Amino acid sequence: MHFDLPVGNVASRNLVYCSPDDTLAHAAHAMRTHQCSSILVKDNHKIIGIWTEADTIKLNFNRADIIYQSVGSHMTSPVESVPSQTRIGEVVALFRRKGFRHCLVDYPDGSQGIMSQTDITLNINVDHFLTLYKVKTVQELCLTMDSSLAFAKAVDIMRLRQTDAAVVIDAHAKPIGIITQADLVKVIANGNISLTLEHVALKDLIVINKNDSLLAAREALSSNRIRHLVVTNDEGRVEGMLSMRHILHFLQLEYSSQLQVALSKRDEALKQSMQDLNLAERVFEFAMEGIIITGPEGQIIRTNPAFTLLTGYSEEDVVGQTMSILASGKHDPAFYGQMWHSLKHEGKWSGEIWNKRKNGELFLEWLTITAVYNEFNDITHYTGLFRDVTEHREQEEQIRHLAYFDELTSLPNRRLLKDRVSLAIASAHRKQHQLAVMFIDLDQFKRINDNFGHSCGDDVLVELADRLKRITREDDTLARLGGDEFVILMPMIHSYKDISTLGKRINHVLKEPFQLTENQTMHVTTSIGASVYPDDGSTVEDLLKNADTAMYSVKANGRNGLQLFQEEMAQRSMQHFTLEAALRNAIDNHELEVHYQPKVDVKTGAICSSEALLRWTHPELGHVSPAKFIPLAEENGLIESIDQWVMNQVCQQLKQWQTQGIAVTTAINVSPISLRHRNLVKEVKDLLNHYDIQPELLQLEITESAFIDDIEGVATQLKTLNDFGVTVALDDFGTGYSSLSYLALLPINELKIDGSFIQNIPDCKNSDMLFKAITGMAKNLKLKVVVEGVETQRQLDYVKQLGCDVVQGYLTGRPSTASVLEAALLKQNALETV
Numbered sequence: 001m002h003f004d005l006p007v008g009n010v011a012s013r014n015l016v017y018c019s020p021d022d023t024l025a026h027a028a029h030a031m032r033t034h035q036c037s038s039i040l041v042k043d044n045h046k047i048i049g050i051w052t053e054a055d056t057i058k059l060n061f062n063r064a065d066i067i068y069q070s071v072g073s074h075m076t077s078p079v080e081s082v083p084s085q086t087r088i089g090e091v092v093a094l095f096r097r098k099g100f101r102h103c104l105v106d107y108p109d110g111s112q113g114i115m116s117q118t119d120i121t122l123n124i125n126v127d128h129f130l131t132l133y134k135v136k137t138v139q140e141l142c143l144t145m146d147s148s149l150a151f152a153k154a155v156d157i158m159r160l161r162q163t164d165a166a167v168v169i170d171a172h173a174k175p176i177g178i179i180t181q182a183d184l185v186k187v188i189a190n191g192n193i194s195l196t197l198e199h200v201a202l203k204d205l206i207v208i209n210k211n212d213s214l215l216a217a218r219e220a221l222s223s224n225r226i227r228h229l230v231v232t233n234d235e236g237r238v239e240g241m242l243s244m245r246h247i248l249h250f251l252q253l254e255y256s257s258q259l260q261v262a263l264s265k266r267d268e269a270l271k272q273s274m275q276d277l278n279l280a281e282r283v284f285e286f287a288m289e290g291i292i293i294t295g296p297e298g299q300i301i302r303t304n305p306a307f308t309l310l311t312g313y314s315e316e317d318v319v320g321q322t323m324s325i326l327a328s329g330k331h332d333p334a335f336y337g338q339m340w341h342s343l344k345h346e347g348k349w350s351g352e353i354w355n356k357r358k359n360g361e362l363f364l365e366w367l368t369i370t371a372v373y374n375e376f377n378d379i380t381h382y383t384g385l386f387r388d389v390t391e392h393r394e395q396e397e398q399i400r401h402l403a404y405f406d407e408l409t410s411l412p413n414r415r416l417l418k419d420r421v422s423l424a425i426a427s428a429h430r431k432q433h434q435l436a437v438m439f440i441d442l443d444q445f446k447r448i449n450d451n452f453g454h455s456c457g458d459d460v461l462v463e464l465a466d467r468l469k470r471i472t473r474e475d476d477t478l479a480r481l482g483g484d485e486f487v488i489l490m491p492m493i494h495s496y497k498d499i500s501t502l503g504k505r506i507n508h509v510l511k512e513p514f515q516l517t518e519n520q521t522m523h524v525t526t527s528i529g530a531s532v533y534p535d536d537g538s539t540v541e542d543l544l545k546n547a548d549t550a551m552y553s554v555k556a557n558g559r560n561g562l563q564l565f566q567e568e569m570a571q572r573s574m575q576h577f578t579l580e581a582a583l584r585n586a587i588d589n590h591e592l593e594v595h596y597q598p599k600v601d602v603k604t605g606a607i608c609s610s611e612a613l614l615r616w617t618h619p620e621l622g623h624v625s626p627a628k629f630i631p632l633a634e635e636n637g638l639i640e641s642i643d644q645w646v647m648n649q650v651c652q653q654l655k656q657w658q659t660q661g662i663a664v665t666t667a668i669n670v671s672p673i674s675l676r677h678r679n680l681v682k683e684v685k686d687l688l689n690h691y692d693i694q695p696e697l698l699q700l701e702i703t704e705s706a707f708i709d710d711i712e713g714v715a716t717q718l719k720t721l722n723d724f725g726v727t728v729a730l731d732d733f734g735t736g737y738s739s740l741s742y743l744a745l746l747p748i749n750e751l752k753i754d755g756s757f758i759q760n761i762p763d764c765k766n767s768d769m770l771f772k773a774i775t776g777m778a779k780n781l782k783l784k785v786v787v788e789g790v791e792t793q794r795q796l797d798y799v800k801q802l803g804c805d806v807v808q809g810y811l812t813g814r815p816s817t818a819s820v821l822e823a824a825l826l827k828q829n830a831l832e833t834v
């Protein structure tokens, strides 16, 4: 409904005037002439009143001179007026409230118009709405008057009944016409008021069916230029009357109720927006993010408490300033240029920005700026929302650092090294040059950890990292892969000489001993393996693997050296790998067996004891020598369970022999690792108790390397066992440190001279001298001397002549199964008994 239109749009600009002194007849005549329903009364160019059709009903037509009375005495004054912008709906309400049908309309230019109910009804665009309703919803009962009724009397009745129209009927009650206020004007204009209704009433009765639409009614009113219709039912009988006023009244009611709905909607929206505003204010106050509101030029208007918390600036400090008060100086003008460009063209910008707190501290924030527009699409404000992400960034960097750097030494880790090697390969490929990867492993690092603790081990690694850093070039990458493994990547080498040069420099920096504890220093050596691109591999993995293999080759050859990768190493490494995998399952798969080799008394030729020697037969690899798999087991930690298994097997065997009446002291080889890590004393005692074997039947064979690190600890363990009855043999004597000083400290019962010495006897003078010295010294220390590897009678004669006590070798008996030794022992016992 167009009740919202300004009244100025539909008001009539054809104003008809008269003077207050003009007669009513004159005024009515003028209204008739101009076909209007009102006349404005002007005095001295000023509108002082209005006389309308509606006023005619108030006249007393019983007075013959009534029509000659002045307009001024019957007009309505003052005239109601409204500004032209007033909405039609408000004018309709005004009409209804005051009972008017006309009002003046004042235009801003000083001109005037007039607005009537009829103008409104005809001009507002309510067609669609009018189609929805039928005439019967609006019609009113009508007054009927006999056609013979005098005009003056009829007007009296109409006034009394407060109606502006009546249906005129004939003597048969048949409607013959209608009398309205317009007819009253006509009578006044004609000057003859002593008529009956028959002469006054309109003869062509214009009717409308009560079921027709209001739109049809309005069309009928408009096209006939009338304001009243007679309403009939389907039988054609008069049921009522419908006027412009009725329609307008109805429209106004509808408008009011629609207005009511609109107003309550507006109130609701207002309430909602108040709530939203309140909420927004609370969000602003309590947000964890800093909020800044600026004007279109960037001058700060408001900030929230979080802003103060994050920047140190109070709101008063910054209001009126621009955001540049926070500038850190870390971004160039181009950065800010791009930000403003984005804001102006896209209305938003977000990103990380370094800003400065009031105390000068820089901080990184994540800032989102959004432009606020008015209805004309002009930017009125900018809102900036930010949070401090400095800590977040630091954490990210820390995570990145952890991901790419070793925590202990801060050197690049394996991941970063791989990246660097990969880049170096790409560059070497492009520029056609060589690069080298050097794998560096600390020798005996485990011993440092075991004996001095892990923190001391860590200190050594950090010190080593520092020393290595000092000798690497800027382009080189020194990385720690973990444990005691370091890698140096030389992204460009001119020749293999570069590798040995760096190797020498490494040796040089290692000359200085490492401080392990306050009082203890230690010389550290390294095993270094190197591989070269493209000769030894073209991928990161190959180069690292091959350098590692070369390093292992150095380890295998006695450590402390540098070795370039060679193809055959790869094959060896593969075998090594296969063997290790197979060994892990050897015990569970029952592939291991203990063999026994007799030890024979030199003087009597009788078996006096035996040595348990492990044998491994793999279904595919066949017989694998302990010389091969024992060092492997020592490297990968399997040796402890292997030694444990052997000890258990031997004790079981000893028990069995004991029950058969065979008592033969049997030696078990104990790896230095088992000696260091396991609680050997408890284990041995438990086993002997479990099988109920005399401790004297068990001997432990140890090598010098077992006590080189911790002579006191080993001595204590062996002493306890020795006191218990278990004897100890020092194996492979002459091949290791051969330091005689500790022999006195340790509870050693037997000294086993390594088989390699007897091999050269008696031809080799040096061996002969050595042999004699060892035997002499052993005798002085009251140690039993056992000579290993005796294969010939000549050798046996030699040791016999030297006064050695026991021999062990192929000559007197090869290592064989328990049953073989058992048979030999039973035979020997039988002979002794005889």
Ligand SMILES: Nc1nc2c(ncn2[C@@H]2O[C@H](COP(=O)(O)O[C@H]3[C@@H](O)[C@H](n4cnc5c(=O)[nH]c(N)nc54)O[C@@H]3COP(=O)(O)O)[C@@H](O)[C@H]2O)c(=O)[nH]1
Pocket (backbone or CB within 6 Å): 597, 611, 612, 613, 614, 615, 625, 626, 627, 630, 643, 646, 669, 670, 671, 701, 731, 732, 755, 788, 789, 790, 791, 808, 809, 810, 811, 815
């Ligand atoms: N920790 C453990 N170590 C063990 C165990 N079993 C063996 N080993 C060690 O492995 C190394 C090699 O042993 P093996 O191949 O058994 O060799 C032994 C004898 O078979 C060999 N031998 C004996 N007589 C002769 C001979 O006349 N000539 C000759 N060429 N070799 C001979 O010598 C080895 C003796 O070993 P050992 O007395 O211990 O030195 C070796 O180091 C074993 O210790 C095990 O269960 N645990």
